[in-house]
Amino acid sequence: MISFILSRISQSFLVMLGVAVISFSLFTYVGDPITNLVGIQSSDEHRERLRESLGLNDPVLVQFARFVGRAVQLEFGISYQQKRKVSSIIAERLPATLELSFLSAMIALWIGIPAGIFTALYRDSWLSHMVLSLSLIGVSLPTFLIGILLIFVFSVHLRWLPSFGRGEIVDLGFWTTGFLTASGLKALILPSITLALFQMTLIMRMVRSEMLEVLRADFIKFAHARGLPDRVVHFSYALMNTLIPVITITGLQLGSIIAFAIITETVFQWPGVGLMFIQAISEVDIPVMSTYLLLIASFFVIINLVVDLLYYFVDPRLRVGRRT
Amino acid sequence: MCELPVMAAPATIQSVARTAWNSDLAYSFRRSKVTVVAGVVTLVYLLAALFAPWVAPHDPYDLASVSILDSFLPPAWLEGGDARFLLGTDNVGRDVLSTIIHGSRISLGVGFASVFMAATMGVTLGLISGFVGGRVDAVIMRIAEVQLSFPDILIALLIDGIIRSMLGPGAHGNIAFFVVILAISLAYWVQFARTVRATTMVEKGKDYVNAARVAGKSPTYIMFRHLLPNVMGPVLVIATISLALAVVTEATLSFLGVGVPPTQPSLGTLIRVGNDFLFSGEWWITIFPGVALAIMGLSVNLLGDWLRDALNPKLR
Numbered sequence: 001m002i003s004f005i006l007s008r009i010s011q012s013f014l015v016m017l018g019v020a021v022i023s024f025s026l027f028t029y030v031g032d033p034i035t036n037l038v039g040i041q042s043s044d045e046h047r048e049r050l051r052e053s054l055g056l057n058d059p060v061l062v063q064f065a066r067f068v069g070r071a072v073q074l075e076f077g078i079s080y081q082q083k084r085k086v087s088s089i090i091a092e093r094l095p096a097t098l099e100l101s102f103l104s105a106m107i108a109l110w111i112g113i114p115a116g117i118f119t120a121l122y123r124d125s126w127l128s129h130m131v132l133s134l135s136l137i138g139v140s141l142p143t144f145l146i147g148i149l150l151i152f153v154f155s156v157h158l159r160w161l162p163s164f165g166r167g168e169i170v171d172l173g174f175w176t177t178g179f180l181t182a183s184g185l186k187a188l189i190l191p192s193i194t195l196a197l198f199q200m201t202l203i204m205r206m207v208r209s210e211m212l213e214v215l216r217a218d219f220i221k222f223a224h225a226r227g228l229p230d231r232v233v234h235f236s237y238a239l240m241n242t243l244i245p246v247i248t249i250t251g252l253q254l255g256s257i258i259a260f261a262i263i264t265e266t267v268f269q270w271p272g273v274g275l276m277f278i279q280a281i282s283e284v285d286i287p288v289m290s291t292y293l294l295l296i297a298s299f300f301v302i303i304n305l306v307v308d309l310l311y312y313f314v315d316p317r318l319r320v321g322r323r324t
Numbered sequence: 325m326c327e328l329p330v331m332a333a334p335a336t337i338q339s340v341a342r343t344a345w346n347s348d349l350a351y352s353f354r355r356s357k358v359t360v361v362a363g364v365v366t367l368v369y370l371l372a373a374l375f376a377p378w379v380a381p382h383d384p385y386d387l388a389s390v391s392i393l394d395s396f397l398p399p400a401w402l403e404g405g406d407a408r409f410l411l412g413t414d415n416v417g418r419d420v421l422s423t424i425i426h427g428s429r430i431s432l433g434v435g436f437a438s439v440f441m442a443a444t445m446g447v448t449l450g451l452i453s454g455f456v457g458g459r460v461d462a463v464i465m466r467i468a469e470v471q472l473s474f475p476d477i478l479i480a481l482l483i484d485g486i487i488r489s490m491l492g493p494g495a496h497g498n499i500a501f502f503v504v505i506l507a508i509s510l511a512y513w514v515q516f517a518r519t520v521r522a523t524t525m526v527e528k529g530k531d532y533v534n535a536a537r538v539a540g541k542s543p544t545y546i547m548f549r550h551l552l553p554n555v556m557g558p559v560l561v562i563a564t565i566s567l568a569l570a571v572v573t574e575a576t577l578s579f580l581g582v583g584v585p586p587t588q589p590s591l592g593t594l595i596r597v598g599n600d601f602l603f604s605g606e607w608w609i610t611i612f613p614g615v616a617l618a619i620m621g622l623s624v625n626l627l628g629d630w631l632r633d634a635l636n637p638k639l640r
Contacts, residue, residue: 015470022486030489140622142572144579145614148599152611156602163603252473259478266580281485281582289485296478304473 008308012301019297023290024067027077028060030286076291081283086291090273095175096166097265097272100191101257107196108203108257109250115200116207120215121234131204138201143260147194147267154190162187164269195264199253206249211242248311255303259296352634362626369620373429380422381410399608412608415601420608423594424616430590431617434505435571439563441509442570446516447559451547453517454524465521468514480511480573484582500585508573512566519562523555557635565628572621591617 051057055066070076076086119128138146155163167183169176178184214220215238223233262274269275273292280288344350353359372379383389397406397413399420406413411420453464471479484507491499527533528551536546577583578592586593591613598610 011466011470026486026489136625137618137622140568140572140625141618142576142579142621144576145595145618148595148602148610148614152602152607156607256475256478259475262478262481263576263580277485278580278582281488284489286489289489293482293486296482300474 004312005309008305012305015301016298019293020068020071021064023071023293024064026286026290026293027067028056028063030284071294076294077287079285079288081280081285081288086287089276089288090291090295091174092176093271093273093276095177096270097258097261097274099178100188100195100264100270100272101254101261103188103192104195104199104257105254107192108199108253111196112200112203113207113246116204117211117234117239119204120208120211123212135201135204138197139205143194143198143263144267146197147190147264150190150194151267161190163190166271191264191268191270194267195257195260198260199257202253203246203250207242207246210246211238214238214241217241248307251303251307251310255300258299349634353630356630358626359630362623362630365619365623366627369428369432369623372425373432376425376429380419380425381408382419382422384418384422384426398606399612411612412606414598414609415606420612423589424591424613427589427591427594427613428616428620430584430588431571431574431592431620434501434508434574434584434590435567437505438508438512438570438574439566441505442512442566443516443559443563445509446513447520447552447555449513450517450520451524451551451555454521455528455543455547455551461521464517468517471514476511476569477573477576480507480577481580481582483507483510484577488582500583501588504574504577504583507577508570511573512570515562515566516559519558520555523558524551527551527554561628561632561635564624564631568621568624568628571617571624575617591620 055063058066074087076090078084079086079089082089115131119131122128151163154161162183165187166178167185167187168181169178169184170180178188220233220238223237228237261270261272262277264270265272265274266278273295276288277292279285280292353363377383397409397417399410399412402412409419409421411424413419414423449464453461484503487503487507491503533546533550536550541549574583574590575592575595578590579596581596583592584590586597589597594613595610595617598606598613601607601609
């Protein structure tokens, strides 16, 4: 057991190391960091002094070690475009992304799971068929298109909801929130629905197929045969057995919400880290790009690690298989 | 693949057509109305894309025929519309229908190229992984596993971003096309590799492979001449599903402004450009390409779903 956990953790470290190498090579080999810092006009002597003081003449391995050491202390250098510390730009923008992702995850779970249960229990009702056909459209439509269509209907046509930005936000010192003002909440509606829709359809389809599988199992038949009411069979027998795999896979899905936020944030000009990344690509702002790369990779690695370990504790079969 | 010696009579076009029409695959195709519609729609897109210069009513990129005086015309059936421009015109007076047809051509072209590259890469690595096994297999599959834990579109976006910044801001034109295709194919090779590996592991124990090995054929020969034809079925299914994904991914990258060059707009680029006019009331510039993309994605997806079920004997 300990060996499994250790090997899983060391794998996560390897992935992070790989991402760190990519991130570092971007930093070091793309463009000239000195030119980006001081401009083209400065003298050669000045450049050489700066180069020496920044340690750019050291061996590559030393530079890499220093890069990792700084990254661990959340020190990511200075943005070429904004001439500010990348860490403070991220700290400023992360709340926007996290709030949006959190709300979307809630929407996806609270609508996706009940819808999945409903379509599994009442497979032949017209409502289930309609929900399933709609979900197919939801899966096929690209996220940005859904966002544009929502803007078109609710912002341009009906003029109910704002189409860009976060509205009025309240600054709590370390965190800015849109949950406390009416305009902030209104601004959250369209982006969070856009972001939630894809995950919601995935969760719904997964709950449905998982539930259908469980409903066919013998213990459900026996429960029915014992004369237990449908409600008990469905919700305490079937649902509980459905939710174990669903929870783990849903955990993974929630990680991808933060990734898909890149697209939603661009459509709604939402001032989060995703929009920052897209702007950094088009402006070739390497420090911001490589920091985002590290950030998103560590999000995913941590989520995957937690989900894998959870799975290991939840599913005893995995333990037996590993030992032999 | 195999000749039929029983069919002594020369195969006429009719008899071939009849055999094809009566096959299992065609039967399951005919039985599902949704699939037939999806198939016809996909065919229309393919033909329109293939023959875009002849099908499109106008040449939107011929500067001589585009007039700025025609800009912002609404669709023909609305007030102020012009019968020459069925779906209206954009900000510089190009016919929206024609830009959609040319855009579909680029979207599908990039999609096909990416899927082809992803399939080549994935099939080769999958064959090697399954046939050679051992440490090679472990390394390839570990990479695939890690990549699978990230969403495809994120992988494509990150690779696209990294290559772009390596090339510097000046890299445009055809290089941009290649970057997009490379990024998308690097995001989608995993499915091919995993499936081909699984099938190869099953196939490689069979007698025909042993026979070839005893006959002294090289591993490379066995992999590509004997195993490859037998793993093509699942590859075709994944290719169809990946095509829908690749088209959507390309559109997303182009919408984000990091896709194909704006001089040769795909559907995603058209939507991005048109998005600026959504608020000033010229909705058709962005909504029509959006609808075109949605229908394209949906029909290819449906076709892929059908193909997966039809070729899978385990599913009913």
